[in-house]
Amino acid sequence: MAAFLPLLTEENSPLFYALNRIGPIILDAQDSIPLPETPQHSYLLVDPNIPVDAQDVASWLDVGVEKVIVPLSLVKDLAGTIPADRLILLLDVANVGAFSDKIRGGVSGVLLKTPSIDLDTISSVAKFFEGSSIFVLSTSDSLITPSNIRELQGINATLVLPESQLTLGPTSSSKLNVAEAFIAGIVSDRPDGLFPTVVTSETGHSLGLVYSSRQSIKESIITGKGVYQSRKHGLWRKGETSGATQDVVRIRLDCDSDSLEFRVLQHGTGFCHLNRQSCFSEASGLPALEKTLRSRFENAPKGSYTKRLFDDAKLLQSKIMEEADELCTAETKEDVAFEAADLFYFALTKCIAMGVGLSDIEQSLDKKAKKISRRPGHAKPQWIKQESAAISPPTTSSALLPTAVVDGPIRMRTSDLANTTPETRSQLLRRPVLKSDEMIEKVKPIVEAVRTRGDEALLELTAKFDKAQMTSTVIFPPFGPETMAIDEGVRKAIDVAYSNIYKFHAAQTTGETLTVETMPGVVCSRFARPIARVGLYVPGGTAILPSTALMLGIPAQVAGCKEIVLATPPRADGSISPEVMYVAKLVGASAILKAGGAQAVAAMAYGTRTVPKVDKIFGPGNQWVTAAKMLVQNDTDALVSIDMPAGPSEVLVIADHTANPAFVAADLLSQAEHGIDSQVVLLAVNITSEHLVAIEKEVDEQARALSRVDIVRQSIGKSITVKTATVEEAIAFSNDYAPEHLILHLENASEKVQYIDNAGSVFVGPYTPESCGDYASGTNHTLPTNGYARQFSGVNTLSFQKHITSQEITAAGLGNLGPVVATLADCEGLQAHANAVNIRLRQSRLP
Known part of the structure; x- marks a missing residue:
């Protein structure tokens, strides 16, 4: 509780700034209601003669006013409309009477105007408004004394002092010194009369513990500088010799009024004499990040990434949007924390570049929290459009998608082809617009990192995206029995599925060579050969997807692929689910890559020191996996193909x-x-x-x-x-x-x-x-x-095979076919082609 509340009519004066350091201020709007950039924790006293309605009160609260003090006539209209914790009833002691429960429940405090400080009267009002704060404004011309402040404090009431009775100078017969008024409410329980004082940063993070005296508190309030009391050396003006000065932001009393908190803006090397920010430890978390970014902004090492972000606004903007997107798609607690940390880093970099610190952000949050008028909170049109393009089929006026109602029935929208135009029918057939070009741009840095730095990048990316710290990402057979320990019922189910899938896919290939004699002496053939090295992507991580491992691994096994690399995201401890490990053994996997996402696709496409390169990549995945597959298949350095384009199920x-x-x-x-x-x-x-x-x-x-x-x-x-x-x-x-x-x-x-x-x-x-x-x-x-x-x-046995054709022609056969070929080659102007035939025909005619 504040020792007292000042009532001001003038802002931006030295008295105003001093008072703003020690607690809430009541702004007295005598003729009109201004809407300035209100100081923190300010109250607004409404003149009873000014016509005011609920909309006016809401607008003042929205711009940052902490509480509005209004007369009884207005409270009757506002109760139940404006939150009670934002309203204080202005009440003249001469008009105290009975009040309805609506009035009592509609306010959080009472400002009692009284000609004299009558403790009994004030106590009776407080008893009637039990649970509300009581503020007392004396209308007497007599000077209020520090003892009056202490008396009211004793009955849990707070004195209101008009600006005309306050001064920054010495107390006189007509004015009370601001610092003495504040100190009047403090009680020390120490023999030396000092007050324990916690010094914190603007954001409330502890810097150290010191002591204050009445003299040091007075000087801090008046000068706005950090001044304390050393138990050995007397008055201690912080930074007087070291240069690590402090600007006092706010001085607060604790709940017992026997200790203080100084919130300060610390300059120089820090608060501690060891040149650290805090006496308790080095800063961590967001304060540490803010300190580092400020240092980098002022003197960043040449070539550092942070300096590059400060110098390249477009890069910084792109990284903020990228990390925001990754946070939106994060699904686990660990992923959300990881992605949020990345977003905070880039967002705070932007803030520091624009001169905005954590305290500015917190002040903005506090100001937003004070608003009582709320927007619907809908996304802006450009983001709604982006979302609908990603997850909703295109619509026309006859096929609009309804907004989901949380408690409404879960149902599909309906169309009737009998009443549908060709244009609407076409719209019903369409899928979402897949922005593959945008996703490819996002995965390019990931793919390039793995292509150029191999295992080193793969390990870094696996730690970032899969949240698994490992020294190696590849497992080779034989696989340890402990890695395949699964429930017996699950094992039997997998065995049955394996048998059925194997039978069906084995029947898709006969292994026979197709042979056709197209004309006498001309025999054409086609035979199948397995793709030597295949990569199978099995989505997972926290999920268990042995079914996908079966669907990809069995046809690869049946086709006779020599190398089967199975890639799947690891769990947090770096292991793979035992069900997937069991399937990997059944299908004869030659390696298991413990990685997911675009980095796994890149590792299989290009190969690394430990990850075998493959010739074709199979398997479903999220949009990052799909984009990476599309990217690598078009890179001639990768020489890799993919199974098919993919979209939502x-x-x-x-x-x-x-x-x-x-x-x-x-x-x-x-x-x-x-x-x-x-x-x-x-x-x-x-x-x-x-x-x-x-x-x-x-x-x-x-x-x-x-x-x-x-x-x-x-x-x-x-x-x-x-x-x-x-x-x-x-x-x-x-x-x-x-x-x-x-x-x-x-x-x-x-x-x-x-x-x-x-x-x-x-x-x-x-x-x-x-x-x-x-x-x-x-x-x-x-x-x-x-x-x-x-x-x-769909994926089948033939997906894992390629077909080679051959032909064998006898001399007689060439005699029949050769003239046809030569004629066509001459028609196309390819003499060498014709010559390859004619030279043989001439030689075959020689005796």
Whole structure:
């Protein structure tokens, strides 16, 4: 509690600045209400004669006024509208009467105007307004004394002193010295009469413990400099000899009024005589970062990265946006802390470059916290557009995406092809715009670091992104049994899945050479050879994804690839999940790369001292992985290809009157839970409105039972139900959409498969959930997304093979074919081609 509150009518005077160092100030607006840059913790006394409404009060509080002191007539209108902790009731002792509970509960304090300091009257008012702060303003011309301050303090009331009764000079018959008024409320429990004083930085971080005397406090208040009392040497003006002076920002009493806190702006080498910022230790955290950045700004070492940031505003801007994006996508506690630290570093660098320190940021936060008028908090248009481009399909006026309602039903939006224009139908078929060029630019530095610095960069990036500190990122067989210790039930499930997937992929290759005699004496052949070295990317880290390791590893094993490098993010302790390790052994992995993201892709593409280079990279991943795969496949130095372009997971379900609503809903949700950008489409073939409502009800009820309901709510909210009149119309739409997963809940579903032209994988009938294909039926779950099922197949055995052609021609055969070839070569003007044939034909005619 402050010793007293000053009441001022004039700002920016020496008296004003001195008073602002020791506590709140009441600003008396006598004729009008100004809206200045209000000092911290200021109160505003409203003249009862000035017409004021709730909007006016809110605007004053929004610009930084701590509390507003208003008459009773106004409190009646404001109570319940303006927060009680921001209102003080102005009350004349002559008009004290009964007050309603609304009035008592609508304010946090009472400013009592009284002609004399009558402790009994003040106590009775305090009792009635129990829990509220009591401030007392005497209207008497008599000079208030320090004893009056102490008396009021004894009944937990605070004296208000008008500016006319205060001075920076000595106390006189008409004015009280400001410092003496402040000291009046302090009580020392030490024999020497000194007051323990905690000295802190502007942001409240401790610098040291000293002692103050009444004399030193007075001088600090008047001069605004740090002045203390040395128990050995007397008055101690900080920095008088060392140059490490202090500007006093604020002096506060503790709750018992027997010790002090000095918040100061420290100059020079620091507070401690050991030339450190603090007597307790070197600064850490944000204060240490601020100190370092200020030092770098003033005298950065040539070539240092921080100096480069200070000198290159565009680079600094790009890094702030990059780190903000990484923080937005961070999902674990450790990742959030790591990315936030990076963002703080770059953001504070920007602040220091603009002359903004931590104390300025905190003051801005405090000022924002005082606002009672709040904006809706929506993102600005450019960020809304960016978000929708990343996760939402393009829309037209007839296909707008609803805003998710947290407690509303979880349902898809609906369109009817019968009422849809060709333009709207085209929009329904479109996926999100994947900004691959932007992502490629983001991953370029990562890929380049691994390409040029190899293992050193890989270890650094694994520590940064995967949060695992390791000395090596590669494991070679034989793999230790302890790394594959898994639950027996899980092992048996993996073995069954392995067997089914192996059988299906083994059947895809016969190993036979294709031989065709195209004309007499001309035999053409085609034979398969495995891609020698393949890289398999298995997403993970905290997740366990043995299924992806199976789907990629088995066809590589069946195809006969000589080297199989399996890359997966490590866990925090540097280990790999034992389930993935077990699969790695089953498929014969020749190396395991404990790394994720773009750095893992780069390591496999270029190779390092420890990581084997591969010829083709397979596997799903986030946008960083996808961008890195696209980047390296276009680099001739890498000489590496990839399996297929990738996008968000997707499912399209075609359902007719035979469809079980619970089954349909479960299939839709099985893909919707992958992420907020998952693509889910239901084609409802001539089903009744009651049937469709039953499906929607199942979607809502099943979604709410899922642990990932927040993700599902967003992905389902952006998904679509399209009504069609016939199965043929639905299949035509599906073929145009080319889904990753296509599920047929149709009467005689197996008969409809022959009409499917574009799909990654088809799931036929009510008892064929997409989950089976994801895990263990035998087909592969690494499938083309984003409409690429028009051009690409899912991963299969042939994906891990290349086909070589050969031809063998006899002399007689060349006699038949040669003239044709020579004629075509001459037509194209390629004489050497024609000569290669003619020279043989001439020689074969020689006797």
